[in-house]
Amino acid sequence: MFRWLPLVAAVFCCQAEAVSLPVAAVAASRSQPAADASGEPSLEEKKAAYAALANILQNDQSRTELINQLRSASESTAKTEDPVLTPPDEEEDKTVLESVTDVSRQFGSEVLGKVEKLHRNIVNAPHKTFNPKTFYNALSHFAMLAIALFAFYWLLCRAATPLYRRMGSWGRRKNSERTSWLHLPAMILGAFIIDLLLLGIALFVGQMLSDTLNAGSRTIARQQGLFLSAFALIEFFKAILRLIFCPRYPQLRFFHLSDERANYWNTRLSWLSSVIGYGLLVIVPIVSNQVNVQAAALVNLVLMCLITGWALYLIFRNRRPVQLALVQLADRSMSFFSLFIRAFAVIWHWLASAYFIALFLLSIFNPGDSLRFMMSATVRSLAIIGLGALISGVLSRWISKTIILSPELRRNYPELQKRVNGWVSMMLKLARTLTVFAVCLLLLNAWNLFDLWHWLTVGAGVKLVDVIIRIVMILFFSAVGWTLLASLIESRLASDSHGRPMPSARTRTLLTLFRNALAVVISTITIMILLSEIGVNIAPLLAGAGALGLAVSFGSQTLVKDIITGIFIQFENGMNTGDLVTIGAITGTVERMSIRSVGVRQDTGAYHIIPWSSITTFANFVRGIGSFVANYDVDRSEDSDKVNAALHEAVDELMQDETIRGMVIGEPNFAGLVGLTNQAFTVRVSFTTQPLKQWTVRFALDNRVKKHFDAAGIKAPHPTVQVMQNGSGLDAAAAVPALPAPE
Known part of the structure; x- marks a missing residue:
């Protein structure tokens, strides 16, 4: 296969048959010596051919043209003639200033060409002889048709007046009852359809x-x-004006406008459309046909100058009132539409001025098709904006609604409803944003400022749509995966509707840490895939992340040690949230456990954050059981049997209390007399209790022991003071009895 490449590339490099090679590659290929007599290319020719072919395949445009030419050559039916491959034009890279200059030069040449063409048509047009008889005969028949048609159409509209009033009253009544918000828009649209039927x-x-x-x-x-034709076009535009302003039937008016303002704008815009339409589509062609082209051009120029001046006067005279009305409309609209309406209120007069100036220029250069183009673009723009507003409004209403799951699902998966509503809201907002983007593209296409079909089929739109679809699918599957996994974890963290007990504190801690780690992993993977889809090379990011991680690991060894120690403590079930622990000199309740530290709250209210790596040993008071040993000192002169009997009575009374008995595990252990001094002896009893209940049992036992000891007359030991006389020896000291300490 590869032995044919030099021959193919050599064919491309020939002077008459070259295909879009860069200039340097073509010069290099032509400067090589000719092949030998056997027809085998030399080594230098092969290298040049390979380089030229690589340059061709590297460029998208040259590669496409090469494929097309090769297919055309393969489909050629000529047998004696060799197929010829022609090089396409080379595109040189231009700076931004050069591109702007070229566009300005091209636009200026087009405008100058249109002016020259208009001047040539006017100057070289044939001069006709004016025939008054023919002109007045045509004018009389034309006037009869116009009067009859206007009268008939006026009668039709008058006959439909009761129907319009009933439709408006019914739609307003249904809208006030708030049974459905679609009744009034349906009546408004129905009135517009009836208008079109009457026009037909x-x-x-x-x-x-x-x-x-x-x-x-x-x-x-x-x-x-x-x-x-002019009547159909103008009355169709007036029907759209009646749809917007509806001056005679306020019940069918969609916008909140006063009757005075609605009549004002409907009347003036109707007059504008009538003068422009009948002037450009009727008067100018008739003058051109009956008189001459020069007179028609003069009439067209005078007419459009007057209309444009009047339109600009109306626009700037009403700039502030319209702006205030749009701001009030924005205050009554949803927040999504409010932003666009406020932006339009700021620039509406400039857009309207540009509209009439564009109509003026188009009517001068192309009086036959200018009005049709402007009317078509206007109607399509209104339809696009209306449809986009309808779709965006429906999406906005859906966003404000909440999906209610069944009580069983909410009980088993506590966070599922909130999470589903969040994802649905985000997807609807994305759909609304795409709707606005599509409306902008369609508006540009309606005014011939952008070729949407070419962009979607051949241009960059194909790739953009493909990327958007991929991004949406990635986000969708990521959202579904995270929702399912997080819901399963949260279901395990909650109690079951079938009586499954709450998980242990260790299980809750581990599941919470796993859920947080899962969120980080899914988010990171999703972001990396999205960056890859939009064309970002993530290999340097991954390499940089690895190098950064290595640097961080060396610089944060304590942090790594905290994390590793915390993981092992969690897997060993050392402590959990809510446990009473002693860590060093701190005793308190565990309130928070992260992957790096533990938060302990003391009974004084102080909150301590202790890194895992600083914990060498700790005590946990809630692991399995609690216990305490109670020692009671009594005077040495008391009877030990009497003391033990009183202690047994106190313990028996304690165990008869059902609340305390539920906290004690097993039976108390009496050790009897466990200590003896010169002044006292000690009796002991020990208890095994439920975790964290040892203090409750101990306090209750102390209360009962005191009561029984006092009843039996058992005294606590009294401390004694030994007095030493000066100058006396040990014998004198021994002779003096010890005095009791003052009470």
């Missing part, structure tokens, strides 16, 4: 009138056809 009936009648009132003249019929 009027056009049908108008066509029949045109067939009757054209006096058998093709010229009059064509002029009447222009009027009918």
Whole structure:
């Protein structure tokens, strides 16, 4: 296979058959000596051919053109003629300034070309002789058709007035009852559809009138056809204005506008559309046909100058009132729409001015198609914005709602409902953002500022859509995986509806640590995959993370030691949250356990954070049992049997208490007399109790022992004081009796 590569590359490098090689590669391939007589390329030719072919395959455009040319050559039917491969044009890299200059030069040349074309058409247009008789005859038939059509359409609209009022009243009543928010929009849309049906009936009648009132003249019929086309376009735009402002039927008005403001804008915009539409689509073509092109161009220019000036006057005169009305609308709207409405309120007058200026320029250079393009782009823009607002509104309402799971699921999986609602809300917000992005692209496409279809099928849109789909799928599966695993862990942490007891403190601690570690792992993996999907090379990130981890491990040996010690203590079940422990000189309750430290709260309220690595030994008071040994000292002169009997009576009374008996494990252990001094002797009893109950039992025992000792007259030992006389020896000291200490 590889032996054919030099030959293929050599064919590409020939002067008449080269294919998009870089200039250096082509020069190098042409400067090599010719092949020998046997036809085998030399080593230098092979190297040059390999380099040239590599350069071709490295460039996306040249590789695509090479594949297309090779397929065309393979499908060629000529037998005597060799297929010829032509090199595509080379694209040189340009700076931003050069690109801007080229775009400006191209735009300026296009505008200059349009001006020259307009001047040439006006100057070179044939001059016709004005025939008043023909003109007035056509004007009379045209006026009869216009008057009849307007009268018929006015009667149709008047006849539908009761229907519009009933639809508006019914929609408002249903909307006030708040049974459903769809009734009023359905009535508004229904009224718009009825408007279009009436327009269609009027056009049908108008066509029949045109067939009757054209006096058998093709010229009059064509002029009447222009009027009918303009009538359809203008009345359709007026129907959209009535849909927005609805001046005669406030019940069908979707926006909160006063009747005065609605009449004001509907009247002026209707007049603007009528003058522009009938002027550009009817008057200018008729003047061009009946008089001459020069007069039509002058009429067009004067008409559009007047219309543009009037439109700009209306825009800037009402700039503040419209801005205030939009701000009030934003205050009544949802937060998502409020942001866009406030932004539109700031720049609406500039957008409207640009709209009419663009219409003026287009009507000058292309009077035939300018209005149709502007009307088509306007209607499509309104439809796109309306559909996008509807979808965004539905998504916003869904976001505000909450998914309610069954009581059994909420009991078994406490955090599942909150987590599911969080993920659903995030996905709906992402869908709403994509909707706004799609609306922006469709608006640009509607005004021919962006070729959406080419971008989605051939351009960068294919890759972008593919990346978005991949990202959404990755986020979806990550969310599902995390939700399932976290819910299972939380289900294990909670008590079961079937009577399963609560897990131990050790189990809760380990599951909590595992859940946190799982969240970190899933988040890290998801972020890495997303970065890889959007084209970020994660190999340097992984290498840098490894090097950073190594550096951190050397610089934070104590931290690593804390983590390792904490893990082993947890697996050995050394302590858990809620345990009473003694760590060094600190005794308190464990309130928090992390992977690095333990938090202990003393009975004084002091909170201590103790790193795991600093713990060498600790005592846990809740492991299995609790116990205590009670020693009671009595005077040496007391009878030991009497003392033991009193102690037994106190213990028996204690054990008869059901609350205390439930805390004691087994039977008390009496040791009897365990200590003897010159002044006292000691009796002992020991108890085994439930964990952390030894102090409760000890306090209750001390209370009963005191009561029984006092009843039996058993005295506590009294300390004695020995007096030593000066100058006396041991004999004198021994002769003086010891005096009791003052009570």
